[in-house]
Amino acid sequence: MKQLVIPAALALMLAACSSTPDADKAGAGAPVESRGPGVATVTTGGVDSHRLPPELTDPNNILSKRSVYFDYDNYEVKPEYRDLVASHAKFLTQNRQFKMLIQGNTDQRGSREYNLALGQKRADAVKRMLALLGAQEEQLEAVSLGEEKPKNEGQNETAWAENRRADMLYNGEF
Amino acid sequence: MSRTLSQIRRIGLFAVCALALLHASAHAQLTIEITGAGANRIPVAIADFGGDPAASRILTSVIRSDLERSGLFKMIDTGGIAITETSSPIFGDWKSRGADALAAGSIGVSADGRQEARFRLYDVTRETVLGGSAFVTSKPMLRAAGHRIADVIYEKLTGEPGVFSTRIAYVVRVNAARYELHIADADGQNAQVALISKEPIISPSWSPDGDRLAYVSFENKKPVVYVHSLASGKRIVVANFKGSNSAPAWSPDGRRLAVVLSKEGGSQIFIVNADGTGAQRLTSSSAINTEPNFSPDGQFVYFTSDRGGSPQIYRAAIGGGDVQRVSFEGSYNVTPRLSPDGKSMAFISRRDGGFRLSVMDLASRQVQVLTDSYKDESPTFAPNGRMILIATESGGRGVLSAVSTDGRIKQRLSISAGDVREPSAGDVREPAWGPFNK
Numbered sequence: 001m002k003q004l005v006i007p008a009a010l011a012l013m014l015a016a017c018s019s020t021p022d023a024d025k026a027g028a029g030a031p032v033e034s035r036g037p038g039v040a041t042v043t044t045g046g047v048d049s050h051r052l053p054p055e056l057t058d059p060n061n062i063l064s065k066r067s068v069y070f071d072y073d074n075y076e077v078k079p080e081y082r083d084l085v086a087s088h089a090k091f092l093t094q095n096r097q098f099k100m101l102i103q104g105n106t107d108q109r110g111s112r113e114y115n116l117a118l119g120q121k122r123a124d125a126v127k128r129m130l131a132l133l134g135a136q137e138e139q140l141e142a143v144s145l146g147e148e149k150p151k152n153e154g155q156n157e158t159a160w161a162e163n164r165r166a167d168m169l170y171n172g173e174f
Numbered sequence: 175m176s177r178t179l180s181q182i183r184r185i186g187l188f189a190v191c192a193l194a195l196l197h198a199s200a201h202a203q204l205t206i207e208i209t210g211a212g213a214n215r216i217p218v219a220i221a222d223f224g225g226d227p228a229a230s231r232i233l234t235s236v237i238r239s240d241l242e243r244s245g246l247f248k249m250i251d252t253g254g255i256a257i258t259e260t261s262s263p264i265f266g267d268w269k270s271r272g273a274d275a276l277a278a279g280s281i282g283v284s285a286d287g288r289q290e291a292r293f294r295l296y297d298v299t300r301e302t303v304l305g306g307s308a309f310v311t312s313k314p315m316l317r318a319a320g321h322r323i324a325d326v327i328y329e330k331l332t333g334e335p336g337v338f339s340t341r342i343a344y345v346v347r348v349n350a351a352r353y354e355l356h357i358a359d360a361d362g363q364n365a366q367v368a369l370i371s372k373e374p375i376i377s378p379s380w381s382p383d384g385d386r387l388a389y390v391s392f393e394n395k396k397p398v399v400y401v402h403s404l405a406s407g408k409r410i411v412v413a414n415f416k417g418s419n420s421a422p423a424w425s426p427d428g429r430r431l432a433v434v435l436s437k438e439g440g441s442q443i444f445i446v447n448a449d450g451t452g453a454q455r456l457t458s459s460s461a462i463n464t465e466p467n468f469s470p471d472g473q474f475v476y477f478t479s480d481r482g483g484s485p486q487i488y489r490a491a492i493g494g495g496d497v498q499r500v501s502f503e504g505s506y507n508v509t510p511r512l513s514p515d516g517k518s519m520a521f522i523s524r525r526d527g528g529f530r531l532s533v534m535d536l537a538s539r540q541v542q543v544l545t546d547s548y549k550d551e552s553p554t555f556a557p558n559g560r561m562i563l564i565a566t567e568s569g570g571r572g573v574l575s576a577v578s579t580d581g582r583i584k585q586r587l588s589i590s591a592g593d594v595r596e597p598s599a600g601d602v603r604e605p606a607w608g609p610f611n612k
Contacts, residue, residue: 101395110529111508111522111551112376112604113421114478114485116390116397117434117441117462120418124439142436143396144418148374153350155570174395 052172055091062087068126070164072107075121077129085126088168089133092140099139101169102126107160108147119144122166216331219250219273223293224258225281229316233281233291236320240338240361241327245578259294259306268298275304277327284310291319295330304330317363337556339611342563343368343378343387344574345604355389357404360556360607368404377421377552378606381428381448387606388412388422388431399433401448412450423466423475424448432456432466432475443477445492456490457497467510476500476510476519487521501534503541509552513559513579520553520562520579531564533579544577554607555579565603572601 056063068081077085092098104119104126123142130140152159220238223230241247250273257263257278268276279293294306307326311319321339328336337360346354353375358365369375373392380387385404390397397420399413413419417436424431429448434441443456443466457463461481468475469489476489487501487510501507506524513519516536523532525543531550532543549567556563556576563576 103396109549110506110524111465111478111485113434113465114462114508116376116418116420117464120436120441121462124436141396141416144436145374145392145397146376148376148392 052170056170063091066168068122068166068168069161070122070166072160072164073118075118075125077125082129085129085168086133089130089135092130092135093133096136096139099141099171100130100135101171101174102130102140102142102166103169103174104142104144104146104166105149105151105163106147107163108150108155109160110147112146112148116144116146116148119146119166122164126166126168215246215248217248217250217272217274218327218331219252219268219271219276219298220327221252221257221276221278222254223279223281223291224256227256229281229289230256232316233320233323236317236361237277237324237327240321240324240336243361244328244336244338246328246332259292263296263298265296265298265301273298275327275331277323279323286310288312289316289319291316291323293323293326295327317359321359321361334560335558335610337558337560337607337610340557341384341608341611343380343606343608344565344602345375345378346600346602347374347572348600355387355402357387368402368407376604378604379422379424380606380608381424382426382609383428384609384612388424390420390422399431401431410449412446412448413444413453415453421464421466423468425468426470426472432468434464434466443475443490445475456492459497465509467512469512470514470516476512478508478510487519500536501541502539507532511553511555511562513555514557515559518579520555522550522553531562531577533562542580544579545575552604552606554605556607557610563605563607565605572603574602574605 055061058064062084065084068077068085092100102123104121104123106115106119120142123144127140127142131137150163151165152162218241220234222234238249242249250271258280259278261278263276263278276296276298277293279291282290282292284290288310289312290308290310292306292308295304296302297304305326307323309319309322318339324338325336328338340360341357342360343355343357346356348354351372353371353373354367355369355375355378356365357368368387371391371393376390378387378389386401387404388399388401391400397418398411399419399422400409401412402409412422412431413433413435415435415437419433419435421434422431430445431448433444433446435444435453438455440460441462441464443463444453445456446453456475459479459481461479463477463479465478466475467477472492474489474491476487478485479488482499484505485508486499487507488497488499490497500510501521504523504525507521509522511520519534519536521532521534522529523543528546528548529550530543530547531545531553532541534541547566551565553562553564559579561576561578563574565572566575567573
């Protein structure tokens, strides 16, 4: 019973959080000071991630794994990640009230904006595979963080490989 | 004097950076990195000004350090004697000191009670007046008056407008959860914080009128393009479509922006009105298309694309037509930035494993690599086109550096974010040089 109530509550939250460009524009006059010491910090409201169904967070469940790793300057989903992506596609198909944000990332070599576009390619590739396997367009958003949010800040191949990644996040996790 | 000037023109105005960027930290440190010295610097004497000695000291030290750091002038010792703009200089004395030009002036009180800085500039060799001006200012703005005077002297002696009274924007990454957008004078002083965010801020771009900055903020966990009015702090969302929104670039008339949107799949360049309405797609290739930059005549958008297999620079006509490839040498050429006269293009080229600031003469397609760096990024031209400010890395930390556009003088100034007592003072990055002061 508990398990049924939680998705319903989540769906309500999703509805409340769904954003359109217009809604964001209305809130765009956020109090940001232009000068001097009294500058307001802009922060976004966090969402409680503890309300996800256990299958998404249980370490023994494949759905708890969210990352797809890529080769250098490449945006093809490698065969070893197909099961993972397929499992999430199945979950989304069976739980239409869920939405997913796919965040693409790159290593820190090269231009920031070019890397942003490269991260977008990675996120788009995962999104395309999810859609092919049954997830609906309305459930999915692919965005890029480029090289801006490295998981590993090291300057070596191990760190770079860890940062060439797309993460699949459910509402409540971003 | 005239001999010196023609000499200067002949060698092509090797202007060098006058950029000193100070981090907001109390222990911020200015590092001047000189890898070559300019020959043929014009010897100039800036005499102490008459009037209030304390105000004179502030004013003349700003003028002297502006001119000196430009790399184009050599300061002649003036012996600490105040000379006003009304006294007749003894040219013979200044000739024997080696000065080609002399500036003298005073600080007085204007009719409405504010401070007034007056000065006069002399050609010592020909014993004539080259020019003069008066600037009315309030006391906190004395430094600004000094930059204005330095601009006049620079222009009279080199024939090019000075950029000492312009402003620059840059981003400081204080730590993984604090990013700040700063606005500072071109000498790095007077830094003010325009925005503080827990998430990254990238790609600041000045509106042509210098009143607003467009940038990309990740405060909504995805890239969204904002336009931020600096005086009021008011922000508007210009692009927040499904997917990523990034890489804003102003049209020269300030009415439109080129942005990169992924809403139709991939990264495509769109032209939108400055209020975010009327998005029209410019690129149609399924490859990556990003980093748009308008040509100064507003006719073309230069951009980076991997449509040919590796990232290269292309240009598209705003009115439609074929897309032309612009860069050919090497396998990684990104971030095109047109010079203010539209004749050359700064960009970042990967050479021997390093990302290096390069300049292409657009008529001849000749490329000159200006640095031997490992990690140059985000070039931005001074509004007089004589220097390029970049982000680069020094000692594992992000710093800003300025390089002369013709590469003839290898003199660079860079700013470290903090001193050794504050090893984690953060990275300085994403510079954008503002337009001429109105």
